[in-house]
Amino acid sequence: MACLKQEVETLKLSNIDLVKLMSNSVDISNPRSSTVTNTKLSYADMSRTKDNAKVIIKPKNSKQSVNKTKGDIINSVDPVNADVKVKSVKSISSGGVILTCCTKEAEKLKSLACDKLSDNYEIRKLTNIKPQIRIVGIPAYMDQTAAIHSLLRQNDTIFKGNASDYKCLKFWGTKYNKDILQCIIEVDLDTYRELKSIDGLLIGLNFCSVYDDVNVRRCFKCNAFNHVKKYCKNKATCSFCAGPHEIQDCTLDKSNKDLKKCINCCKLKEKETSSDNNSNIINCSHATWEYNVCSAFQGVISKINKEVFGIDCVKGDFLGQH
Ligand SMILES: [Zn+2]
Ligand SMILES: [Zn+2]
Ligand SMILES: [Zn+2]
Numbered sequence: 286m287a288c289l290k291q292e293v294e295t296l297k298l299s300n301i302d303l304v305k306l307m308s309n310s311v312d313i314s315n316p317r318s319s320t321v322t323n324t325k326l327s328y329a330d331m332s333r334t335k336d337n338a339k340v341i342i343k344p345k346n347s348k349q350s351v352n353k354t355k356g357d358i359i360n361s362v363d364p365v366n367a368d369v370k371v372k373s374v375k376s377i378s379s380g381g382v383i384l385t386c387c388t389k390e391a392e393k394l395k396s397l398a399c400d401k402l403s404d405n406y407e408i409r410k411l412t413n414i415k416p417q418i419r420i421v422g423i424p425a426y427m428d429q430t431a432a433i434h435s436l437l438r439q440n441d442t443i444f445k446g447n448a449s450d451y452k453c454l455k456f457w458g459t460k461y462n463k464d465i466l467q468c469i470i471e472v473d474l475d476t477y478r479e480l481k482s483i484d485g486l487l488i489g490l491n492f493c494s495v496y497d498d499v500n501v502r503r504c505f506k507c508n509a510f511n512h513v514k515k516y517c518k519n520k521a522t523c524s525f526c527a528g529p530h531e532i533q534d535c536t537l538d539k540s541n542k543d544l545k546k547c548i549n550c551c552k553l554k555e556k557e558t559s560s561d562n563n564s565n566i567i568n569c570s571h572a573t574w575e576y577n578v579c580s581a582f583q584g585v586i587s588k589i590n591k592e593v594f595g596i597d598c599v600k601g602d603f604l605g606q607h
Contacts, residue, residue, distance in 0.1 A: 343381030422493035549581030
């Protein structure tokens with residue numbers, strides 16, 4: 286009971302710290318320009334400023350609570366007194382937090398955290414890449430300008446920013462249906478989050494599907510993610526049957542679906558089995574490139590969402606995959 290009481294006290298304390306941290310972050314009066322007084326921006330103004338950088342601080346012990354992490358940050362890095370104004374704090378799973386500050390202060394925060402916390406924490410600055418989505422089903426009679434115009438106008442509850450916030454990176458036809466087109470659009474994080482809750486988007490009178498379009502590289506020699514064949518030191522594996530050869534040397538009948546085996550899911554299943562996790566849900570009976578059913582690929586996407594964009598999502602929970 287005493288123990289529980291103490292726990293509650295700690296929780297309360299870390300919340301007070303957090304409130305202090307946040308209220309401090311609102312005060313961004315510029316000490317260098319003494320002629321300008323009252324230049325405090327509101328919290329909303331600050332959130333809108335584009336100069337944002339994120340630092341992720343994640344405990345090496347994944348069972349640690351977020352509150353312990355926050356407490357450690359306050360006690361050892363002490364952003365408030367180090368003049369690092371934290372604009373927002375987001376908890377992620379496995380006890381980590383993502384702190385948003387302006388770029389310069391994020392650098393400072395990162396180096397302070399590396400100095401004081403690196404024994405027990407993994408500390409990284411998140412890159413400033415924007416999420417991308419692929420929209421499939423745009424009516425073929427529309428050109429790019431018309432399609433993007435309709436997309437933003439017809440779905441203005443999702444796309445709340447200015448038209449210039451959404452960059453169309455690619456606009457092209459689909460392989461199987463000449464009546465529809467597709468495009469890749471760069472979006473801001475708020476829109477990306479909103480897209481999580483919808484089934485599709487209306488463009489003209491077509492209801493279009495939305496997919497994550499995170500560009501994940503897969504090695505054509507070993508099939509692992511995040512490197513390419515040129516730099517691969519692993520043994521070759523087959524992307525069709527998971528055998529010890531590259532796909533061009535595979536002698537199996539490619540039309541026989543029963544022979545398909547995904548090397549990445551096999552490895553994942555092995556790993557989950559050895560760590561007593563629920564490995565039964567991982568199905569290996571697909572080719573390595575069939576991302577829509579590949580748990581290993583979806584795991585990579587979840588990791589990117591979490592660590593690059595700071596969005597926590599359960600595997601398969603986020604949009605569709607292509
Ligand atoms: Zn490789
Ligand atoms: Zn093979
Ligand atoms: Zn797979």
